Amino acid sequence: MKIFSAQQMRMADEATMVSAKITSLELMERAATQIFNLIHSRLQGSPIMIHVFCGIGNNGGDGLVVSRLLLEHGYNVKTYIVNFSDNRSQEFLSNYDRLKEIAKDWPIQLKCEEDFPQLKREDIIIDAIFGIGLNRPLVPWVVSLIKHLNTSRCFKLSVDIPSGLYSDKAPDDPEGVIFANVTVTFQLPKLVFFLPETGMYTQDLEVIDIGLDRNFLMQNPGIGVLINKNEILPLYRPRHKFSHKGTYGHCVVIGGSYGKIGSVVLATKAALKTGAGLVTAYIPECGYEVLQTTVPEAMVIADSDDELEEITLDFTPAAIGIGIGLGTGEKTISAFEEFLKENTSPLVIDADGINILAKKPEFLDKLPKKTILTPHPKELERLVGKWKDDFDKIEKAKAFSKQYDCVVIIKGANSITVFEDQLYVNNTGNPGMATAGSGDVLTGMITSLLSQGYDPLHAAVFGVYLHGSSGDIAVQKTGFEGLIASEIISHIGPAFIELFKRPNVEGQQEK
Incomplete structure (x- = not known):
């Protein structure tokens, strides 16, 4: 609408x-x-x-x-x-x-x-x-x-x-x-x-x-579109009988540091649950056993002990999500810069990846076209500057998107995906999703959709909608206060199923 x-x-x-x-x-x-x-x-x-x-x-x-x-x-x-x-x-x-x-x-x-x-x-x-x-x-x-x-x-x-x-x-x-x-x-x-x-x-x-x-x-x-199920269904890419795991891409989740490995666990699980064929977690050595134990379906590449000091891949992923739990130490910033110079894969950047871009704005010119940025409010402020009200915030995000040819997701109760002058206002989600790790799940979901061949803008809009819908389904069981990020991941599958339910004459949902 x-x-x-x-x-x-x-x-x-x-x-x-x-x-x-x-x-x-x-x-x-x-x-x-x-x-x-x-x-x-x-x-x-x-x-x-x-x-x-x-x-x-x-x-x-x-x-x-x-x-x-x-x-x-x-x-x-x-x-x-x-x-x-x-x-x-x-x-x-x-x-x-x-x-x-x-x-x-x-x-x-x-x-x-x-x-x-x-x-x-x-x-x-x-x-x-x-x-x-x-x-x-x-x-x-x-x-x-x-x-x-x-x-x-x-x-x-x-x-x-x-x-x-x-x-x-x-x-x-x-x-x-x-x-x-x-x-x-x-x-x-x-x-x-x-x-x-x-x-x-x-x-x-x-x-x-x-x-x-x-x-x-x-x-x-x-000036924008309100995103409901009717706007999402045309974006969905159905699977075919003779597909295999290679059909749906190999994505990489890069991040983590000592004490912040959980964020990569969440993003990696979310990428798998959203349908990526293969997922690799690229993390410091301190998180190796955690990832191998908690996400057995994922592959793991480990760098130095407590933080990433080098980011090198011997293959070209279908998509990369980077920044969750990454840290902003000097060695990590240097590794991030070298990664941007060499990378050719579609990118989703979140959390400390955005904080590094805010510290080093010269890195922004190295982003691939239509890179997706998923900042929370303070991260967005560091990136685009302070705003006087929400309308000014949107104008700053639009200007940023046009300047760097990127997609910006303004996360919130109605998350807004900004690309150039267009706004895509999400209409799913609930207050229970204001919880630690929820953003990491979103990063994994969007990265997964990118790896499956979705256009970056479509991946962002679809990912935000699906993320909110997963939370809406989960919260019916947990209540707002009881909803945690892992529950959002557990309900990604039901959120896909909900896409194809139709209301019956009484207004209830049926298959």
Whole structure:
């Protein structure tokens, strides 16, 4: 599913009005009716009190339509107009007049803190104050209103985006944004819902189809793609009957140092479980017995005692994953540099491999094209520099990707794979995966996919999705706190199987 910017959504609206020969007012009616249908299907005429807070632009116009439809279907509704300016959109004014025609009580005007209504915890709030077009700080009393709504502990539904949230930057006041229980957004998801600083403002996301022009949606690449099963299935490379282990590549996992051999164990196991035909672990001598004992399916090459001082291979691997547990000692850095000079295999670089690149940026020019980098937040900061917010972080990652022709994975709750100007936002995974070794597993999985012949970008996107899916399956047995990296590896196979399950009519999964 594509992700559009606010400007692209406005362009989609305009294209729809032209192609469908409808007015903006008719498009608003269509969109708000879909929100009403969703609410009505859940409440089924419940006598609960619904408070609809409307701004004075088009988001407020959506709220007025929802209020009118709720009243027409017998719901208890109070409508409030948040008068933060003298300017009103024409669509807002038209729907305001329509609402007044049927409402016993005209919309309540809010102009200051003294006007704030009393709310009961069992009430429902519909937030239609600001939409995705918000581009300036809120006036102080409106910030107070939002805080008032948040502290009410009512169930809150936001229309298109939580009010106070910008679509392209972090909020000015973190407390001046609606914390929505659910956000019902139009047609396509927005990037703001998937970033650490801004994703917390909506607990649940519903994307509703409002019939925007299909040709425009298909032809416009958007700013990114939300990765679900439908986006992954076309990437999958099925196996054939007459294949053998050589068909699926020989990958090498390079890393480890005294006390950090476990990271290589995890990456090596993950590479095997993800389907690589052959896997070799290249480690210091101190980890030899550990690898041979814990991963009998893998081959092992050992260097000096406690850290890698030389990295030389007498064959050309199909792919290499390097950096996990590697250390950043002078001898290891020197070995890493010589390795980069000689290497011609596709690369995945993680952990201390990234830290070495941050210390020695001149090494970056030696990376093969489409090298995959998998930093956690602090490693990314060392690589691209500090950022002012999550949007700036993404722009820095884009610039880095273009400069060095590489793929950058911004790891997090919704890991984002960045290649040049495109973003691939992952939609699997859970908080239990915030555990030691989880990143090592991801490195092994992506390296394995590379060795099997996947394009580097596809290997990164598929690997991130599969990693999250494995964690999602595992956590059903372990709970968040009980999930460890080894459990993620154990559920890689079930994650592959889950790819080909289809929902039955009850919404349950079946083969």
